[in-house]
Amino acid sequence: PMFQLIVTPSTALADEPVTIRVTGLPPSQIVTLKATLKDEKENLFQSRAFYKASEAGEVDLEWASALGGDYIGVHPMGLFWSLKPKTAFRRLIKKDVMNSPFYITLDLYDSVSLNDSATIQPKASQMVQRWFSGPGVQRKQIREGRVRGVLFLPPGDGPFPGIIDLFGRIGGVVEFRASLLASRGFVVLALAYFAYEDLPNKLLEVDLEYFEDAANFLLAHPKVQRPGIGVISVSKGAEIGLAMACYLKQVVATVCINGSSVVLDLPLRYKDLVVTPIRLGLERTQVHVSGAARFRYLTDDLWNKLNPQSMLPVEKAQGWILFIVGENDECLDSRGYAERAMQQLQSHGRSRGRMLAYPGAGHLIEPPYSPFCLASWNPGVERPFLWGGDPADHAAAQDHSWGEIQKFFRQHLIPTRSKL
């Protein structure tokens, strides 16, 4: 065949970009590039975009503008972050992060291909591997005292900055972000806190001493940098992460992605302290046109009648806090919570907080190139959750924030000469 589809690198970590080029096309030929992935449960995810070849018969996604399809404009990684499930409301999450990659097939068609066809074959195909752990990364199941989770270690002796990784009400252990961070030189504990092994099946309260046990476990590890650890946390995990920042001196750098700055729904307990939560007004659940539930307004009247004791005392935090906010978060008013926390820090003369707010980004801000997910099922609820966001803006937020998150942890967890 005259044309070539060149995709490099063919094997990479999932947060690394890929260059996609087509050469040898007739000038100005309209082509379709399609990406397909099957997850570990055989769910199909697909994306496509339509391009016009240059006069020289080339399409290079670094500069070519998609005319239509799942995204429009110049988006070199668009085929990856616009992957959509064939069955609505399925979310792409890698379960086995050590032994297998995601395989993504890229197909080239020399026409506009709106649908899959049994008869029309692609003119060229390439497969890429997207790994969630780098060479030499180790995975260890953790059952120490009460602590349950999975520890990821970079290759080498260290010491490495240690991070606890917290997800939200999805429960169990979500490993893919921790394994990617370990591939970037951090020791990461993907910490479960409910619906996992012998932990409670349902989350009924947040017992901060459990998380302190986890922090102490990590700090005691021979490969972990002292004197303090970081926390990366999203959604309900981010409310817990912020509470850890406030109360635990072991935590010196905390990333809170789209979380609340008040204690919501469940009581927070730490030693003698019990914080009464703010009630979630479930009657304020809204239903999106797709049928997904929009929880953003559950605490709509919150700021007018807030019990100050339910606010997390961010002024007590000794470490650094980075708030990552998706302004189009439809699950939570993330911006509102982060701004309140920042105001609270400032009014107490504390200067160790920073907010990165991303216009158009939704709730699920994940590592770069994670497919945009507008709404998906959550365990125990009969409607999908609306996460919100605009696909291209959300992808840009994931791209930018991942770099900022790693910089933040290196800056505050790795001692430098000037700190000695």
Next chain:
Amino acid sequence: AQLTAAPLSALVDEPVHIQVTGLTPFQVVCLQASLKDEKGNLFESQAFYKANEVGEVDLERDASVGGDYVGVHPMGLLWSLKPEKLLTRLAKRDVMNSPFQVQVKVCDPYFPIKNVVPGAPKDSLTLERWYVAPGVTRIQVKEGRLRGALFLPPGEGLFPGVIDLFGSAGGLIEFRASLLASHGFAALALAYWGYDDLPPLLEKVDLEYFEEAVEFLLRHPKVLGPGVGVISVCKGAEVGLSMAVNLKNITATVLINGPNFAIGNLHVYRGQTSLPTPTNIEFTSSNALGFAEFYRTYEQTGDVDSRYCFPIEKAEGHFLFVVGEDDKALNSKAHALQATSQLTRNGKKNWTVLSYPGAGHLIEPPYSPLCCASRIPFVSPNIHWGGEVIPHAAAQEHSWKEIQSFLKKHLILDVTSQL
């Protein structure tokens, strides 16, 4: 607790007053509506209300705090109905013999948590929503080439005649014509493909077929002349505009979210042809749920090049353009603008544009639930029609009144002007 609704039985485009009494002060309740269409598809909606100090909820006065809509929307439970199966569109087939039955319930707030069974409702009732008023008659039309259904109001007449054209779904869609007849019009729901012995697929728009329809209507003893009206949506509006330009006796044309040029099919009339406009299918977009949006595909052709546009300045009657600004199937706003600019350039003032922010492609009679995406025959993938629930409902309510006024104003001339 007691749930009341008045009237219990009404036309589908008539409002209903829903109230609840007998609650405790400030009690939070859930109002739910459900409907099963003629194929057994379930549609549901819910809203949460807080009773006042005497334990009452009045949908005409009180704001919903959550659910399928928020704010004061007396008819919200009806127009926010959503299908259990995504992409199902609500459309009544048998308009004469049965209404849609809508079950309305008041119950304790129920949240979609798995394995939690909702308690029994405190009270419930059933609404009947009819597509015909008492006395409206339906006549199957099979004359010459014509295929359709004529709906006549009760009485001797004379009634202004209207031809009702739907779009890309084909077949015969009757519910709008039957409603117009319930409001005093002689309405001919006209099929033009995918029905009876008509072509299974629309190949060309043969305007002589539609001319036969105009003549048929005007011949009818109960129809007021000297002209007829046309109400048309989407592909139907493309045909409606072509009719107004080429045919005589078209006095008033309502064009809902249609193009002002030929799309996909040749238009022919007595040896003259209009070629279909070239399309750039590579400009098809996909929304976040994977539904196709076609509104950009004429961006480089029909939207900007007047060579393709119908010579609308040749039409003798009046135009009412109804535009959903959030239409994702067609760039309706641009088409209406282009058509009316062409009229203005030719010194004509025979037009009005009603443009609705937040409304989508499928602007239907009031209280019809928004269908934001569905399948149509011969087209894959699923099509995103656009529209946001609350503004779309408002657009349907407003435009329906305007459409009837417009048709009556131009079709029912007062006696003095006929001399």
